[in-house]
Amino acid sequence: MTCRDIQQLLSPYIDQALDPSEMNLVASHLTKCPACRSELAELEAVITAVQNLPVVEPSAEFRQNLRKKLHQTAGIRPWYRQPVASWLPLGAAVAVLIMVAYSLNIGPMDKGEFMATRQLQETTPSADTNGVNAAGGELITESFTMNSEGLGMGGGGEIEVTAASPAEPGRKPAAEGKEVSPTTGRNGIKSAPAMAFTPSEGTGEQWQNYASLVLVTGDVIVVQRRLEREVYYLRGQVVGRAEKPNGVVGMEIKLPIAGIDSLVTILQDLGEVQNYLIDRREVSNQLKQLTARLAELDEAMVREKVNSGNVPAATGVAGTTINLAEERERVNRELDLLRAGPLWVYLQVELRPIP
Amino acid sequence: MxxxxxxxxxxxxxxxxxxxxxxxxxxxxxxxxxxxxxxxxxxxxxxxxxxxxxxxxxxxxxxxxxxxxxxxxxxxxxxxxxxxxxxxxxxQTISLDEPLFTEEGEMQRQTEDWTYAPERVFEEKEGETRIHHIIQSLSPEYRMVVVMREIQGLSYDEIAAHLGCSLGTVKSRLSRARIALRDRLRAEMELSPALSRLMS
Incomplete structure (x- = not known):
């Protein structure tokens, strides 16, 4: 056997994984060959160096996340997935905040407001003109005021709207018996739909889901980009951004409810989550009223068409038809938004640098 | 307790x-x-x-x-x-130290497979970190046998069971992986006193 042949056997020789005759052959060669002995010594040194690599200590974050995942697996819900009943104290606190805000005539719905709500308001016809009770709209307004106040998103910053319509064409509303598919997270872990946000089947209830939180983190810009990516992966949208003094960034996110667990877990990885608030508003009545209004408009449009006899658009009658069509479109958009509501969470995140 | x-x-x-x-x-x-x-x-x-x-x-x-x-x-x-x-x-694209799988079995590529990236040469890292990086520079198949054998202490039989391959393949793959490690460490040692100390 040549030295080259022997050197091919040195690794199993070290592990004593050769058959006895080969072991003897190699041992015999080594006694006579200094070059192969040197090769053997080098290989043994390499093996020892690799074997002596130290045990690596996982981070505290690793242990926290693992604990969280184990608890989720065991069915122990984390604080943000507790049943609705446990939010009641939060709801009461929110209600007080809203009342205080209104009594002080605070409640601006300007730049800092939630984009989806603003859009809803813009498209909500007034009670005077179309007979729709504005109560549902008020509820949502209150919710936004809470979020806006809670996060201080109301002033100083400029919102950049990046998505025009929160309504998702082609999405079936939960009321029609369709459920949201579980979302697969970045690690391939499926997160079940968030229980706290899931509508009760068959109850006829419909609602909009809202959440807000503050994330205190090291590098706001890096975290903002990461968050935008994660939202995209979770099939959500960043619907608004606000740059504020002292490096604070506000983000408004529209997310399928199935993705909220994953996103909250990611946020907890990215920094310290504070002031987490969740809320939802029942919109069934508003839906009923808008549906009724839509039927009225359809009827009115048919009547107008019959009366006008297809006269040119420049006439007054045709103008009425156009007004009706515009209103119908508005009501339809609002209905889409409300129907899609249970499938989505509107989340405000304020990214604050570590003081 | x-x-x-x-x-x-x-x-x-x-x-x-x-x-x-x-x-x-x-x-x-x-x-x-x-x-x-x-x-x-x-x-x-x-x-x-x-x-x-x-x-x-x-x-x-x-x-x-x-x-x-x-x-x-x-x-x-x-x-x-x-x-x-x-x-x-x-x-991934094929790694240069990836074994070739032919009808005659696994073979080592003949191409010189290690080049010095300037940043590696001038990095002042501790020997352990360097060894870790050199392990990572191996192809996945080589890395797996090295980790299973040297870090986990698995037997050849256990490695073969994990990888779904024969005992002979484990033997030859581990041998080549160790030789690749040695060559790379040898090259790095010429440049790194820290590694030399660790290996001595």
Missing amino acids: GLSEDVLISRSKQGDVRAFEQLVEQYDKHVYTIAYRFMGNHEDASDLAQDAFVRAFQSISNFRGDSSFKTWIYHIITNICRDELRKRKKR
Whole structure:
């Protein structure tokens, strides 16, 4: 056997994984060959160096996340997935905040407001003109005021709207018996739909889901980009951004409810989550009223068409038809938004640098 | 005094997550280290080690105790890392030290497979970190046998079972992997006094 042949056997020789005759052959060669002995010594040194690599200590974050995942697996819900009943104290606190805000005539719905709500308001016809009770709209307004106040998103910053319509064409509303598919997270872990946000089947209830939180983190810009990516992966949208003094960034996110667990877990990885608030508003009545209004408009449009006899658009009658069509479109958009509501969470995140 | 491992396993089987957490405490460092040596970075190690423990918790009712819990959890993390490396390998271009699979068996490429990146040459890192990086520079197939053998201390038979290959393949693959490691370490040692000290 040549030295080259022997050197091919040195690794199993070290592990004593050769058959006895080969072991003897190699041992015999080594006694006579200094070059192969040197090769053997080098290989043994390499093996020892690799074997002596130290045990690596996982981070505290690793242990926290693992604990969280184990608890989720065991069915122990984390604080943000507790049943609705446990939010009641939060709801009461929110209600007080809203009342205080209104009594002080605070409640601006300007730049800092939630984009989806603003859009809803813009498209909500007034009670005077179309007979729709504005109560549902008020509820949502209150919710936004809470979020806006809670996060201080109301002033100083400029919102950049990046998505025009929160309504998702082609999405079936939960009321029609369709459920949201579980979302697969970045690690391939499926997160079940968030229980706290899931509508009760068959109850006829419909609602909009809202959440807000503050994330205190090291590098706001890096975290903002990461968050935008994660939202995209979770099939959500960043619907608004606000740059504020002292490096604070506000983000408004529209997310399928199935993705909220994953996103909250990611946020907890990215920094310290504070002031987490969740809320939802029942919109069934508003839906009923808008549906009724839509039927009225359809009827009115048919009547107008019959009366006008297809006269040119420049006439007054045709103008009425156009007004009706515009209103119908508005009501339809609002209905889409409300129907899609249970499938989505509107989340405000304020990214604050570590003081 | 803490509960015995058998008691903790028994409670974990009944869904007691706190008992399972105590098992995790005993093995998380080693499981994490295995994942880190396989994957080469903390982010992947963290994700995969967490997956391993979650999977173990989900399937602990199937754990019969034929082997120790330690062997079982090491088996899980090894499989997870192996699958992940293979998945990634499919997406990657071929590594120069990748063995060639021919009708006559596995063969080493003849191309010179190690070049010095300037940043590596001038990096002033400790020897251990360098050795870790050199392990990571191996192709996934070589890296797997090195980690399984040197870090986990698995036998050739166990490695063959994990990789679904013959004993002969494990033997030759490990041999080539060690030679590749030695060559790379030798080259680095000429440039790094820290490594030389570690190897002496």
